[in-house]
Amino acid sequence: MKIKIPATSANIGPGFDSVGVALSKYLTIEVLAPREEWLVEHNLEFVPSDKHNLLIKTALKVKSDLPPHHIKMTSDIPLARGLGSSSSVIVAGIELANQLGNLQLTADEKLRLATQIEGHPDNVAPAIYGNLVISSYVNKQVAAVVTDFPPASFIAFIPNYPLRTSESRGVLPNQLSYKKAVAASSVANVAIAALLTGDLIKAGKAIESDSFHEPFRQKLVREFYPIKQTAKEIGAYATYLSGAGPTVMVLAPKEKEAALIGAIQALDLDGQVHVLQVDTKGIQVQEN
Ligand code: HSE
Secondary structure, eight states: EEEEEEEEETTTEEEEEEEEEEEEEEEEEEEEEEEESSSEOOOOOTOOTTTTTTHHHHHHHHTOOOOOOEEEEEEOOOOTTOOOOHHHHHHHHHHHHHTTTTTOOOHHHHHHHHHOOOOOOTTHHHHHHOEEEEEEETTTTEEEEEEEESEEEEEEEESSOOOOOHHHHHHHHSSSOOHHHHOOOOOOHHHHHHHHOHHHHHHHHHHHOOOOHHHHHHOOTTTTHHHHHHHHHHTOOOEOOOTTTEEEEEEOOOGHHHHHHHHHHOOOSSSSEEEEOOOOOOOOEEOO
16 A cells, blocks of 8 residues: 655745645655564655654554554655655654554544644645645634645745754744734735635735744745745746745746746755646555
């Protein structure tokens, strides 16, 4: 059996801890033979290969008596880059427990479990459902709305350095005044309404007007400002920090894609440019 989970890009400007979209990079786990102890075969440095691996820890949190197996894990989602690599592992762990324990979990139950583990739903929700997901997690209750993302190009600049979510959350303020919070959430409302009605020009303006997290985090990602300037000149809808960063995401009309790739590459920054598609499937399970 194979379980495949997409990468995700969270926040999308003012949708901090709430909004995310599934994108076309994938974590795949292959469930091989049963064995005495868990074995997770992978090619990552400093990542455990036994029951302390996040995949197995998550699966055992869902069902503590799962039979150990040999698991092969491969991923092209870069680690600590703001593309939901650890959320994809958490979602894969929940699906592994669901399959090996025959738990018949619904997608909503998977989302509740994943959100409890991750602490916020913005990455795990699109990893589970695919597409664009708007969700909330308040008083331990999760609510989510899954919808299509309007046609657009996602051009990701993935820096060659990692940025830990804890470090990136560490620069955020503890409080926001009532007036600023009301203003920031009105911008978020417009961003979502514009995405839902397919008005990417209006959505782009609102996405770039976030005041929940980007103003505080920009200093951590030196590539952000030059890419945003260049993207604006060429006619992108918006440039935002993907998740906690450091990936910088440019949302653009399809016909501007080639020009944007060339222009971002010409900036000669320390990282790679990838064009990603919206994943519409979320969790995929393939029986042998
Ligand atoms: N919403 C989260 C953040 C995503 O921006 O910190 C990364 O976990």
